[in-house]
Amino acid sequence: MAQNRKILYLPPAGLSENILSPQAVAILESLGTVFWNETGRNYTCDELLEMLPGAAAVITSWGSPQITEEHVAAADELQIVGHAAGSVKTRLAPAGHERGIVLLSAADVIAESVAEYTLWAMLSGQRNLLRYERVMKQERGWKSADEHFGHSLYAKKIGIVSASMVGRRVIGLLKPFGCDVMVYDPYLSDEDARLLDVRPVTLEELFAAADIISVHAPITPETRRMITRAHFESIRDGALFVHTARTWVLDQDALTAELQKNRFNAFIDVFEPEPLPADHRLRDLDNVFLSPHVSGHTSESRLRLVEEIARDIQRFFNDQPLRLAVPYEKLSIMA
Amino acid sequence: MAQNRKILYLPPAGLSENILSPQAVAILESLGTVFWNETGRNYTCDELLEMLPGAAAVITSWGSPQITEEHVAAADELQIVGHAAGSVKTRLAPAGHERGIVLLSAADVIAESVAEYTLWAMLSGQRNLLRYERVMKQERGWKSADEHFGHSLYAKKIGIVSASMVGRRVIGLLKPFGCDVMVYDPYLSDEDARLLDVRPVTLEELFAAADIISVHAPITPETRRMITRAHFESIRDGALFVHTARTWVLDQDALTAELQKNRFNAFIDVFEPEPLPADHRLRDLDNVFLSPHVSGHTSESRLRLVEEIARDIQRFFNDQPLRLAVPYEKLSIMA
Numbered sequence: 001m002a003q004n005r006k007i008l009y010l011p012p013a014g015l016s017e018n019i020l021s022p023q024a025v026a027i028l029e030s031l032g033t034v035f036w037n038e039t040g041r042n043y044t045c046d047e048l049l050e051m052l053p054g055a056a057a058v059i060t061s062w063g064s065p066q067i068t069e070e071h072v073a074a075a076d077e078l079q080i081v082g083h084a085a086g087s088v089k090t091r092l093a094p095a096g097h098e099r100g101i102v103l104l105s106a107a108d109v110i111a112e113s114v115a116e117y118t119l120w121a122m123l124s125g126q127r128n129l130l131r132y133e134r135v136m137k138q139e140r141g142w143k144s145a146d147e148h149f150g151h152s153l154y155a156k157k158i159g160i161v162s163a164s165m166v167g168r169r170v171i172g173l174l175k176p177f178g179c180d181v182m183v184y185d186p187y188l189s190d191e192d193a194r195l196l197d198v199r200p201v202t203l204e205e206l207f208a209a210a211d212i213i214s215v216h217a218p219i220t221p222e223t224r225r226m227i228t229r230a231h232f233e234s235i236r237d238g239a240l241f242v243h244t245a246r247t248w249v250l251d252q253d254a255l256t257a258e259l260q261k262n263r264f265n266a267f268i269d270v271f272e273p274e275p276l277p278a279d280h281r282l283r284d285l286d287n288v289f290l291s292p293h294v295s296g297h298t299s300e301s302r303l304r305l306v307e308e309i310a311r312d313i314q315r316f317f318n319d320q321p322l323r324l325a326v327p328y329e330k331l332s333i334m335a
Numbered sequence: 336m337a338q339n340r341k342i343l344y345l346p347p348a349g350l351s352e353n354i355l356s357p358q359a360v361a362i363l364e365s366l367g368t369v370f371w372n373e374t375g376r377n378y379t380c381d382e383l384l385e386m387l388p389g390a391a392a393v394i395t396s397w398g399s400p401q402i403t404e405e406h407v408a409a410a411d412e413l414q415i416v417g418h419a420a421g422s423v424k425t426r427l428a429p430a431g432h433e434r435g436i437v438l439l440s441a442a443d444v445i446a447e448s449v450a451e452y453t454l455w456a457m458l459s460g461q462r463n464l465l466r467y468e469r470v471m472k473q474e475r476g477w478k479s480a481d482e483h484f485g486h487s488l489y490a491k492k493i494g495i496v497s498a499s500m501v502g503r504r505v506i507g508l509l510k511p512f513g514c515d516v517m518v519y520d521p522y523l524s525d526e527d528a529r530l531l532d533v534r535p536v537t538l539e540e541l542f543a544a545a546d547i548i549s550v551h552a553p554i555t556p557e558t559r560r561m562i563t564r565a566h567f568e569s570i571r572d573g574a575l576f577v578h579t580a581r582t583w584v585l586d587q588d589a590l591t592a593e594l595q596k597n598r599f600n601a602f603i604d605v606f607e608p609e610p611l612p613a614d615h616r617l618r619d620l621d622n623v624f625l626s627p628h629v630s631g632h633t634s635e636s637r638l639r640l641v642e643e644i645a646r647d648i649q650r651f652f653n654d655q656p657l658r659l660a661v662p663y664e665k666l667s668i669m670a
Binding site for chain 1: 462476487490614624632636
């Protein structure tokens with residue numbers, strides 16, 4: 001029975017090296033006959049179309065072709081699509097959702113890493129410890145007599161923009177620090193706010209009051225440029241701004257302009273465009289730490305991407321509750 | 336009554352700027368007549384000797400004279416000594432303890448900051464994010480096609496050397512990361528290990544098995560150079576070693592020699608001697624992050640040092656339970 005099940009695995013070998021663990025291979029092969037991608041590149045839309053008939057499950061990742069209405073029509077046996085990467089908004093055509101094809105997302109694995117980066121950025125920004133790399137190595141110095149020791153994270157006012165998957169994980173990592181956590185999220189219920197032990201606030205209150213602001217809002221029509229010049233101008237002197245979401249949600253030029261005033265510090269992992277141009281003004285600012293869109297990745301989290309998807313596909317075929325299924329009705333407010 | 340109480344405050348103005356908050360001043364002045372140090376420097380032993388008669392409380396900090404047997408004899412009314420700094424081992428002569436003079440230590444305030452630094456060091460070392468300061472600013476680059484994304488902290492094997500005040504706080508900050516925490520501490524009871532949810536191990540097991548090792552052992556006769564060359568040689572390739580305690584507990588030359596093999600990474604905040612000589616070999620190693628003995632300090636934690644001591648002196652005079660009292664019988668195994 002299992003051996004008759006056709007499973008399509010779309011990521012090419014180069015990517016699989018980092019995201020496909022031996023455990024994932026074993027799970028997938030226990031579920032049916034896996035058609036691995038041996039081409040060394042991503043399949044074209046046409047190639048996928050030819051392979052879909054008879055397939056019960058498809059595993060996709062970054063660069064895999066989207067599953068369009070035409071693909072859905074060809075996929076006569078398809079029951080489940082597992083996306084071993086982040087954003088699933090356009091992964092499966094509405095026709096697929098309507099036919100009841102289950103869609104899985106590994107975004108929660110990535111969220112874990114983004115949350116970890118965010119806590120690191122908060123600690124780094126507060127304590128200002130990165131400077132010692134220069135002081136102790138290049139300058140071969142020591143602390144100065146009037147050393148400014150930087151700030152603690154304990155008990156700070158934190159503003160989390162969106163109680164998304166990442167936002168909630170950040171709130172969890174902050175628990176031992178006894179912070180006063182404010183959240184802006186129009187979809188957060190009072191009950192959820194109580195459970196998370198956070199204060200719901202407006203976006204304006206959040207920007208004006210927080211010692212540390214961290215953005216975790218998804219890409220939706222409502223979030224387009226929702227963080228404006230006025231929000232950045234209202235940030236407190238000496239505050240810290242952390243951005244690991246998407247530039248979609250803010251005005252990057254306004255942020256850059258405000259950062260050039262050197263009133264507050266920022267850790268920024270996402271840009272428009274990417275890669276960030278070599279001569280971009282952000283690269284010249286001492287009050288800004290930049291990283292090249294890596295917050296969602298560690299070796300371990302990448303290597304778990306297919307595995308977590310494979311485990312959920314296994315649960316699906318065993319009629320067990322799923323952990324990574326994306327509810328169709330929530331797709332519009334998700335990343 | 337309160338106004339008749341003589342309170343000696345020993346830290347000079349320069350230090351007080353960072354450790355004495357307005358709240359602390361208000362609390363102390365509510366408790367009696369405070370004799371502030373107006374000399375601009377630390378008192379000499381003789382000056383302290385002259386001031387002690389009639390004093391009910393003394394507040395000390397870094398650089399204050401020790402309270403010797405001679406001082407104790409002169410301190411006819413002394414009931415409590417509050418040390419607004421870390422180590423209290425030699426702060427008060429045994430004669431003072433024997434007469435029942437209460438000794439307070441603000442070490443727990445410092446422990447909070449050391450624990451925060453330690454978590455930051457663990458995240459920094461695992462994720463290797465500091466390198467992007469160079470990549471994004473000096474090199475004006477982006478991630479490479481075969482980027483190594485660094486490691487996660489989640490679920491790692493952590494070895495904590497000593498369940499000291501700092502060690503316990505580090506264990507607390509690690510809670511959300513679901514790590515497997517091993518502890519070497521001959522004074523840790525099975526019951527305490529259960530409550531902390533850690534595995535007691537030998538020092539040898541700890542060094543050989545941990546992904547991340549963090550040292551928090553106090554200065555005692557037994558801890559002198561207890562971490563040896565053999566321990567460092569047993570550290571796993573690719574592991575992370577964090578040191579924020581005192582060089583007393585380890586062989587710094589052996590650590591340096593092992594780090595020169597570039598097998599594992601380290602974050603080191605404490606050295607012998609301090610300041611670390613400008614030409615010390617540690618300053619040349621790319622696999623080592625150095626900071627100039629700052630892990631115990633943030634602006635906020637320094638500003639709380641006298642305040643927390645003042646609150647406990649207030650509790651003492653109000654016959655309330657104390658939070659910072661140092662039990663004499665534990666002094667020998669404390670930092």
